[in-house]
Structures are given as structure tokens and as C-alpha cells.
Amino acid sequence: MTIRPITISVPAETLDDLHSRLSRTRWPDEVEGADWDYGTNLGYMKELVDYWLHTYDWRAREAELNRFAHYAADIDGKAIRFIHERGKGPDSMPLILFHGWPDSICRYLKLIPMLTDPAAYGGDPADSFDVVVPSLIGDPGMSKSDTEQPLAKIAELTHRLMTEELGYRRFAAGGGDGGSPISQILGVRHPESIIGLHLTDIGFPIMMANFPDLSDAEREYLARSQAQGFTEGAYAVLQGTKPQTLAYGLNDSPAGYAAWIIEKFRSWSDCGGDLETVYSKDELLTNIMLYWTGGPSVRAVSYREEWVSGSLAPDQQVDVPVGLALPPRDIDPVPPREYAERNLKDIRRWSSRNSWAARSGHSSVRSGTSRHRSKSPRPRAIDPRPGTSPAGALPGRRPAPLLPSGIRRCNRGHLRPWLAAPSKSLVRNVRNKQIPA
Amino acid sequence: MEVHSFTIDIPEHVLDDLRERLMHTRLPDEVEGAGWDYGTNLGYMQEIVDYWQHTYDWRAAEAELNRYHHFRTEIAGSGIHFIHERGRGPEPMPIILTHGWPDSFYRYHKIISLLADPARFGGDPADAFDVIVPSMPGYGFSDRPHERGMTSARIADLWARLMTDVLGYERFAAGGGDIGSGVSQLLALRHPGQVVGLHLTDVGFFSLGADIPDLSENERRYLAAIQELWMQEGAYSMVQSTKPQTLAYALNDSPAGLAAWFIEKFRSWSDCGGEVERRFGKDKLLTNIMIYWATETIGSSIRLYYENMHALPLQFLQEHIDVPVGMAVFPKDFIPPPREWAERRLNVERWTEMSRGGHFTAMEEPELFVQDIRAFFRPLRAEHREALGVST
Numbered sequence: 001m002t003i004r005p006i007t008i009s010v011p012a013e014t015l016d017d018l019h020s021r022l023s024r025t026r027w028p029d030e031v032e033g034a035d036w037d038y039g040t041n042l043g044y045m046k047e048l049v050d051y052w053l054h055t056y057d058w059r060a061r062e063a064e065l066n067r068f069a070h071y072a073a074d075i076d077g078k079a080i081r082f083i084h085e086r087g088k089g090p091d092s093m094p095l096i097l098f099h100g101w102p103d104s105i106c107r108y109l110k111l112i113p114m115l116t117d118p119a120a121y122g123g124d125p126a127d128s129f130d131v132v133v134p135s136l137i138g139d140p141g142m143s144k145s146d147t148e149q150p151l152a153k154i155a156e157l158t159h160r161l162m163t164e165e166l167g168y169r170r171f172a173a174g175g176g177d178g179g180s181p182i183s184q185i186l187g188v189r190h191p192e193s194i195i196g197l198h199l200t201d202i203g204f205p206i207m208m209a210n211f212p213d214l215s216d217a218e219r220e221y222l223a224r225s226q227a228q229g230f231t232e233g234a235y236a237v238l239q240g241t242k243p244q245t246l247a248y249g250l251n252d253s254p255a256g257y258a259a260w261i262i263e264k265f266r267s268w269s270d271c272g273g274d275l276e277t278v279y280s281k282d283e284l285l286t287n288i289m290l291y292w293t294g295g296p297s298v299r300a301v302s303y304r305e306e307w308v309s310g311s312l313a314p315d316q317q318v319d320v321p322v323g324l325a326l327p328p329r330d331i332d333p334v335p336p337r338e339y340a341e342r343n344l345k346d347i348r349r350w351s352s353r354n355s356w357a358a359r360s361g362h363s364s365v366r367s368g369t370s371r372h373r374s375k376s377p378r379p380r381a382i383d384p385r386p387g388t389s390p391a392g393a394l395p396g397r398r399p400a401p402l403l404p405s406g407i408r409r410c411n412r413g414h415l416r417p418w419l420a421a422p423s424k425s426l427v428r429n430v431r432n433k434q435i436p437a
Numbered sequence: 438m439e440v441h442s443f444t445i446d447i448p449e450h451v452l453d454d455l456r457e458r459l460m461h462t463r464l465p466d467e468v469e470g471a472g473w474d475y476g477t478n479l480g481y482m483q484e485i486v487d488y489w490q491h492t493y494d495w496r497a498a499e500a501e502l503n504r505y506h507h508f509r510t511e512i513a514g515s516g517i518h519f520i521h522e523r524g525r526g527p528e529p530m531p532i533i534l535t536h537g538w539p540d541s542f543y544r545y546h547k548i549i550s551l552l553a554d555p556a557r558f559g560g561d562p563a564d565a566f567d568v569i570v571p572s573m574p575g576y577g578f579s580d581r582p583h584e585r586g587m588t589s590a591r592i593a594d595l596w597a598r599l600m601t602d603v604l605g606y607e608r609f610a611a612g613g614g615d616i617g618s619g620v621s622q623l624l625a626l627r628h629p630g631q632v633v634g635l636h637l638t639d640v641g642f643f644s645l646g647a648d649i650p651d652l653s654e655n656e657r658r659y660l661a662a663i664q665e666l667w668m669q670e671g672a673y674s675m676v677q678s679t680k681p682q683t684l685a686y687a688l689n690d691s692p693a694g695l696a697a698w699f700i701e702k703f704r705s706w707s708d709c710g711g712e713v714e715r716r717f718g719k720d721k722l723l724t725n726i727m728i729y730w731a732t733e734t735i736g737s738s739i740r741l742y743y744e745n746m747h748a749l750p751l752q753f754l755q756e757h758i759d760v761p762v763g764m765a766v767f768p769k770d771f772i773p774p775p776r777e778w779a780e781r782r783l784n785v786e787r788w789t790e791m792s793r794g795g796h797f798t799a800m801e802e803p804e805l806f807v808q809d810i811r812a813f814f815r816p817l818r819a820e821h822r823e824a825l826g827v828s829t
Contacts, residue, residue: 017461024458028685028736031585038743039683234675235683241672245476245701247465249687249694252458256687256694263683 002074003165006081007066010293015058018254018292022053025255036266036273040259044275048262049255051281061286065105068112073165075157082134082161083108088117089128093195094168096132096158100177101239102261104290106283107176108133132166134158136178137294151178155185163193176200184343187318196321196348201330202340203312211314217336224333232267232331235260258288270329312343323349438603443507443518445499445578447731452495455692455730459490462693473704473711477697481713485700486693488719495731498724505549509578512598515587518542518578519571519599522553526565529553530633530818531606532810533569533596533624537615538738539699540797541577541728544614545570547803552810563818564811566610571599573620575737577728582737588749589616589741593623597631608824610814612636614798616741622783623753625760633824634761634786634817636810638798639770640779655775662772670705670771673698677742685736695735696726706796708769716801755782763787763813765806769795787813 030042068083083105086092095115099107112131119125136154162168172195173183180203187194214222229236238246250257262275262284271278312318322344326334334352341347464486467479505520520542523529532552536544549568556562572579574587574595600606610633613621618641625632652660667674676684688695700722704713713722729735762783766773768791776788789809794802 017463021461024454026454026690026733028682028689028733029581029583030682030736031740032583033585034682038740039680040686042682045686231679234672234679237668238672238676241669242476242701244465244467244471244479245673245697246687248477248482248697249684249691251465252463252691252694253687256690259683259686263680 003071004073006070006072008062008070010058010062010289014293019053021254022049025049025253027255036263040263040266045255045259045262048258048281048284052254052258052285056282056285058286058289061282061289065109065286068109073161075160075165078157080134080157080161082132083112084166085112085116085131087115087128087130088119089125091126092116092128092130094132094162094166094171095129096134096162096171096173098134098154098158098173098175098179098182099136100175100179102264102287102291103177104137104287104294105133105135106287106290129172130168132162132171134161135290135294137290151182152185152189155182155189158182159186159190159193169193170195172196172198174198174200178203181312184312184318187320187322188312188316191320194320196323197318198323198325199344200325200327201332202324202335202344211342215336215338218339221333221335221339225335228331228333235264254288254292257292258285261288261291268331270327314342316343318344319346321346321348323347324351326350326352328352438510438512440508440510440603443509443578445502445507447495447499447727451731456490458692459486462486462691464693473701477701477704481700482693482697485696485719485722489692489696489723493720493723495724495727498720498727502543502546502724505546507578510599510603512595512603515574515582515595516580517571517574517595517599519569520545520549521604522549522568524552524565524567525554525556526562528563528818528822529565529567530814530821531567531569531600531604531609532636532814533571533600533609533611534799535571535573535592535596535611535613535617535620536576537613537617538576538741539702539725539729540615540800541725542570542572543725543728543800544617544797545799548799548807551803551807555811560811564815566810566814567606569600569604569609571596573616573738573741575741576734577732581734582740586744586748587741588744589619590623590627590749590753592620593627596620596624597628601631607631608633608821610634610636610817610821612810614638615796616641619745622758625758626753626756629758629760632760633821634763634814635758635783636763636765636813637783638765638767638806639796640764640774640783649781653775653777656778659772659775659778666772673702674742677739678746679743681736681739681743684739688735689733692726692730695730696723698735699726699729703797706769706771707801708767708793708795716795716797721800757782757784759784761786761817763789763809765789765791765798765809767791767794767796767798767802769793770798771796 027042027046030038035041036044069085070081071084072079072081074080097108097111099105108131112133114121114123115129115131117125118127134154162171170193173186174197175183176199180199180201183197183199184203187197211218246260250260265279265284265287266273266275269275269278275284324340324344324347328334337347337350337352340350464479464482468475472478506522507518507520509516509518511517534545536542545568549570551558551560552566553568555564573592574580574582596611600609608631611621611624612635613619614637618637618639621635621637622641625635649656688698700713703717703722703725704711707713707716709716729738762779762785764776764779764783764785764787766789773790776785779785779788787809791802791805791809794805799806
């Protein structure tokens with residue numbers, strides 16, 4: 001047992017340094033009436049940095065975070081940090097929840113009390129969970145010399161955490177964004193340990209699929225997903241190819257780091273363009289603080305091609321039971337069920353547009369009835385990540401006819417290659433690195 | 438139109454602030470043994486930041502830049518900076534050279550004198566050019582556009598007015614690489630009566646979108662190779678084309694961040710064999726970076742990608758350009774195109790495959806570059822004279 005309790009405690013000098021950087025922020029200009037069209041809005045950024053400097057209280061937020069039980073464990077020489085909260089019920093089911101990027105453990109903080117103590121929220125104590133939320137910032141799985149792919153490595157590390165360190169013989173897993181493929185890898189590699197998976201998106205692995213028999217609905221989904229990728233997905237290609245080049249600016253400029261993250265929280269959430277209908281500045285900044293203070297930034301923004309290739313290959317099946325809860329305003333469109341079923345063979349629950357949206361559309365978010373759902377920022381555009389351009393991955397199929405007319409004009413210029421098929425070497429790479437089931 | 442002579446003189450407080458920022462640079466970590474695989478190498482960045490703080494001398498670089506004749510003028514509400522060096526020869530031909538990104542007007546600093554005064558460098562004075570090197574709107578010492586829609590096409594229109602209305606040339610030559618290639622092509626497309634010929638070092642990315650049924654095997658290979666390369670190297674362009682503002686905050690706030698963003702490109706796009714300093718010393722790299730940092734133009738410079746993506750009419754990317762073109766293809770530039778690809782859109786009269794050099798042509802191989810420009814325009818000079826009605 002290497003588990004030890006920890007508390008989050010950012011050194012005062014880190015906060016002083018942050019304050020001094022924020023007060024010296026050298027703002028870029030923006031064109032008149034730019035709104036959010038060119039990226040993170042300047043007026044909002046100035047407001048946010050002003051708040052960060054003069055109103056935001058990290059120590060108070062830190063104390064809130066520390067109300068949860070945090071631990072660290074060393075597995076294979078790698079330290080992994082996690083929250084572990086015991087359920088309050090007769091027979092709590094262990095559940096590990098994986099966050100993605102650019103969110104953090106904050107993704108699940110609102111859920112933890114509801115999951116561990118359903119009775120306190122008018123639920124049935126028989127539904128209680130022991131909840132484990134590992135922190136993947138400063139990614140414990142990433143090292144160039146590793147032969148194992150990072151997502152698979154995280155899956156392995158956390159499997160050992162759950163079984164060897166925490167003593168759970170079987171457990172449930174869940175996640176969204178990068179957390180979805182990690183969960184799926186657990187299902188492929190350790191079906192004996194996995195009770196079931198709860199996913200909020202299908203993840204990016206099956207986007208690599210080369211399926212000859214796509215239904216019309218699947219083709220439309222892939223086209224919409226790809227189209228979304230053109231306008232929203234460039235960050236993923238960048239982080240997937242040159243994360244280090246980006247890291248210098250983000251790690252040196254808190255305003256720069258915040259802008260890089262905030263844009264995603266706005267465009268991937270059910271906020272209707274008004275970020276603060278879903279996230280308060282405190283929430284946004286606390287999540288950013290975990291990145292700013294969380295150590296090496298290159299790892300926080302990296303997911304090179306091996307991240308993609310480290311997830312599922314098209315012919316890999318997840319046989320454990322899966323529940324999918326697909327929010328209507330996720331960045332990626334809701335996939336047709338048959339598409340998800342290509343890899344996920346035992347979908348027991350499917351909550352999508354019809355069932356979910358009716359209860360938790362935009363207005364219900366505003367009235368606060370389902371804020372926990374909106375708290376989960378939705379995954380990035382899947383397609384432009386190297387090697388995952390879906391329509392392009394279909395030899396003999398031309399992507400252009402699938403595209404909405406407004407997108408076709410992007411089929412040129414600098415983005416032309418982006419639109420077309422994924423590079424051969426990346427596809428090859430993915431195929432060579434299938435996860436042994 | 439009024440033209441003012443201009444001297445580069447960065448205020449001392451900007452340099453003080455820069456020193457302060459560099460001193461407090463919060464460098465990221467790096468994956469063990471990363472080399473340059475993940476992007477700009479950490480060890481090299483530490484060296485650069487140290488050199489920038491302790492050794493680099495902006496005032497010396499500034500003095501060197503000020504040896505050229507700089508001017509500013511206002512065209513259609515845009516303040517434009519340009520270098521204008523009069524040629525020394527019997528009949529200098531005016532040429533406007535357009536830079537790209539992440540270079541700047543500095544791209545041409547080594548060749549201005551060679552082109553303007555060939556005799557001084559052992560050449561023929563008959564080859565002399567009047568050399569005009571502007572900074573594109575949003576770059577360096579030109580104004581930052583405050584409205585949407587400043588595309589390469591609008592820049593080309595500004596250049597036509599600069600050359601004719603402001604400087605009084607009826608007809609002129611044009612040349613460029615990177616974004617400058619596109620601007621030059623648009624200049625020829627929209628103002629064919631004014632442009633004697635184009636000297637280009639790449640075909641630009643403009644014509645890639647055309648949907649062409651009868652591709653040759655070479656063209657197919659070229660397009661596949663470009664695509665392959667672009668997935669590895671082109672993400673910066675995707676970000677700059679879709680979310681430039683999101684990136685601008687960090688790059689305008691962190692000198693190290695800006696330097697890293699640029700240096701990766703100078704290394705991977707040049708003929709340096711992986712050793713950036715075989716092509717560019719730290720002074721050269723930093724002077725180019727300073728032209729963006731000191732003017733706070735990184736945000737406006739990358740917006741050009743967005744504008745070209747969103748506001749450049751499609752027809753401009755497809756129409757054939759009839760003005761004579763000289764193409765100088767450098768072997769270590771992204772992927773040299775096959776001639777037939779260039780000829781789909783351009784009237785290629787001269788095609789030179791260089792023995793060495795990369796994307797930053799005139800910075801890397803000034804002599805080769807200059808020889809090719811002179812040779813391409815030599816036969817066009819007679820035609821140029823005739824068009825102007827000049828008798829010899």
C-alpha cells in the first residue's frame with residue numbers, strides 16, 4: 001500500500017507570481033465587433049482577469065476542494081493523485097470517473113455527493129457509489145520512452161489503483177472526452193474487473209473506423225462531426241502534433257492559458273453563447289488554477305498521435321455493459337446508435353437527444369435543474385485530430401458530398417489537407433498499435 | 438498622398454518590460470528525450486531566452502535596419518510601412534517584394550542592396566531595381582487593421598495603390614513567398630496592367646483547393662505529400678485560420694511563447710538539417726521576433742489567416758494568372774511542386790530548381806535568390822520599357 005492522504009496546497013509564492021503576471025498582462029487587440037468569432041473575446045478576457053486579480057479567492061476554493069478526501073499513490077514509480085469518497089449506503093458500488101481536457105477533477109465535484117450519498121438528495125441509498133476521481137493533469141501516463149500508449153497506460157495504472165491499492169475486485173468506470181476512451185480501454189483489457197461503463201460521448205477511437213457499410217444516419221453524423229472539426233478542432237491537431245511549441249506561451253502567461261481554455265468551455269457547453277449561464281467565473285478559474293498550478297504544462301496540453309492510436313481500434317469490442325448519456329449540446333453531434341454499437345456491443349442504456357434533451361435543454365440549465373450535466377464540458381471536435389478524419393478514413397468515399405454547403409468553402413486553402421484523408425503514416429501508426437485485448 | 442520618412446525607434450519602456458518578462462519566464466517541462474519531436478526544444482529555448490536577456494542588442498539591430506530608407510504612408514485608411522531603396526543603374530525596374538509569416542519585411546534585408554545596386558556587388562548595373570519592401574497591414578510597423586476583412590486580396594489592392602498613386606510607378610515587378618506569394622498572385626490577377634512579371638518562391642496554398650480531375654502522377658504524389666506534411670506541420674495554420682484570437686493572448690503576453698511559436702517554424706521550414714543556427718543565428722531569429730513583439734502585432738498578423746479563410750472570394754483562388762511568372766523552387770521548402778501543378782494557374786516562363794535553401798529563400802540563400810530574380814526579369818525589361826513608351 002503506497003496510498004497517502006494529501007491536501008491541495010499551492011505555495012504562496014506561486015500565487016504572488018500569478019498575481020504579478022496577471023497585473024502585467026499585455027493584451028492583444030481585436031477587430032471591431034469580433035465577438036467570439038475569432039476566438040476568446042477580449043472584453044470577456046479583461047473582465048475575467050480583473051476578477052481573477054481582485055475578487056477570486058483561491059484559498060477559499062482550495063478549502064472547498066480539500067473538503068473532498070484526496071490521496072496519492074505510487075504505482076510503477078508514477079505518482080497518481082485522486083479523490084476517494086466512500087458511499088453511504090448498504091452496498092456501495094465502486095466507480096472510477098475520468099475527466100478530459102481542458103477540464104479536471106472539477107468535472108465531477110458536483111456529482112460526488114450525489115453519488116456517494118443519494119439519500120441526502122432524495123434518492124435511494126441502495127444507489128450509492130464509492131467514487132474515485134483520478135487527476136490526469138500532468139498526465140501520469142506520458143513519457144516518450146514508454147512503449148505503452150498514454151491512454152492505455154492511464155487505464156492500466158488506474159486498474160491497478162482500483163484493484164491492488166484500493167482492493168476493489170470489480171468496479172464501474174465512466175467518463176467523457178479523453179475519459180471515454182480510457183474507460184473503454186478498461187472494458188477491453190479488463191472485462192473481468194469492470195461492472196459496466198457510463199460514457200457521455202463515444203470518444204474518438206471509433207472515428208478511425210473504416211466501415212464499408214455506413215448507414216445514411218452514420219454518414220450524416222460523420223459529416224457533421226467533421227464539419228464541426230473544421231471550425232472548432234484546430235487546437236486538437238496542434239496539441240496532437242506540436243504541444244511543446246504551444247506550452248511556452250501557455251505556461252508563461254496565465255491570461256494566455258485562460259483564453260486557450262475558456263474558449264472551449266464556452267463553445268462546448270450548453271450556454272447559448274453566454275458562458276456564465278453555465279459556469280461562474282469562480283468555477284472557470286478554479287479549473288484553470290488546477291492547470292496553472294498543476295505542474296508541467298506540456299503534459300497538460302499534449303496528446304500526440306499515440307493518444308489517439310492508444311485508444312480502441314475499429315475491430316476492438318467492448319463487451320461489458322455500457323450506458324451512454326449523450327448531451328444535446330456536446331461539440332460532437334449525437335451519434336446514431338448503430339455507430340456506437342460498432343464497438344460497444346452491449347449498450348444497456350441510451351439517453352440521447354429525445355430522452356435527455358427534453359429534460360435538460362437550455363432552459364432547464366438556466367433554471368438550474370440539471371446543472372451537474374452542464375458542468376461537464378463536452379469533448380472537443382473529434383475529427384481533425386491526426387488520423388481521425390472520419391470521412392477521409394473511408395477509402396473510395398469522397399467527403400465533400402457529405403458536407404453542408406457552408407462548409408465546402410473551407411475545402412481549400414490552408415485547411416485543404418485537413419479536410420482530406422488522414423495521413424497514411426498516422427493511419428498506419430494507429431493500425432500497428434492496436435491494443436491487445 | 439503624403440509619404441513620411443520613418444525611423445524605427447522602439448521606446449525604452451518596451452525594452453524594459455521585455456527584459457522583465459524574460460527574466461521571469463516560466464518555462465514548461467519537456468518529455469524526456471523529446472528533441473524537437475513535440476515542438477520547440479526546451480534546451481534551445483533556455484539558450485534563446487538567456488541570450489535574448491543578456492547578449493542580444495536590439496539597439497544595434499535597430500540601427501542596422503535603419504540603414505535602409507523607411508517610410509510610412511496612409512492608403513485607404515491603412516497606415517503602411519515600407520522600405521524604398523532607389524536602384525543604381527541606367528534604368529532600375531521597380532519591384533515590390535512581399536514577405537510572409539512568421540517572417541516580416543526582414544525576410545528581404547539581405548537582398549535589398551544586391552538588387553538595388555548590383556554594380557557594387559560585382560553585377561551589371563542594367564540589372565538594378567528600385568526595391569520596395571512593405572510590411573503587410575497588421576505586421577511590424579504597418580497599422581493593425583481594426584476591421585474585419587483585410588485579406589490578401591485587399592493587401593494586393595493596397596500594394597497597387599502604393600506603387601502607382603503613392604510612388605508613381607506605372608508598371609512594376611512583384612515577388613514574394615509564403616503569404617507574399619499569394620499577395621503577389623492577387624496583385625497580378627487584379628492589376629494585370631501594372632504588373633510586369635511575378636517572381637515567386639512557392640505556389641502558395643491558394644490553388645490547393647481546386648478539384649482537378651486529370652492529375653498527373655507527380656501531382657498526385659505532390660498533393661499526397663503536402664497533405665501528409667500538413668497533418669504534422671500545419672496545425673498552427675489551422676488555429677490561426679479559425680481561432681487566432683484564442684492564441685493571441687499567450688503570444689502577446691509571453692516573449693518566450695512568441696519565440697517558441699516562431700523558432701519551430703524557422704527550424705523546420707529551412708534548409709538547416711535540424712540545426713536552426715546553421716541557417717539563422719540567434720540575432721537574426723530574435724530581430725525578426727522583435728519586429729512582432731515590439732509592435733504587438735502577433736495577434737493582427739495571425740488574423741490574416743482567418744481573413745483569408747473567411748473573406749477571400751473563391752474565384753481569386755481559381756482564376757488563371759496571365760502575367761509571366763518566374764518560379765524559384767528551393768529544395769527544402771515544404772514540398773516543391775511539380776511544374777505542371779504550378780502551370781495550372783500560372784504562366785510559368787522560368788522554372789529554377791535551386792540546389793539548396795528552404796522556405797525563407799532570401800534569408801537563406803540571398804545570392805541564389807538575387808541571381809534568379811535578375812535573370813527572370815532581364816528579358817522582361819525591354820517589354821517593360823516599351824509598355825512605358827520609353828525609347829532607348
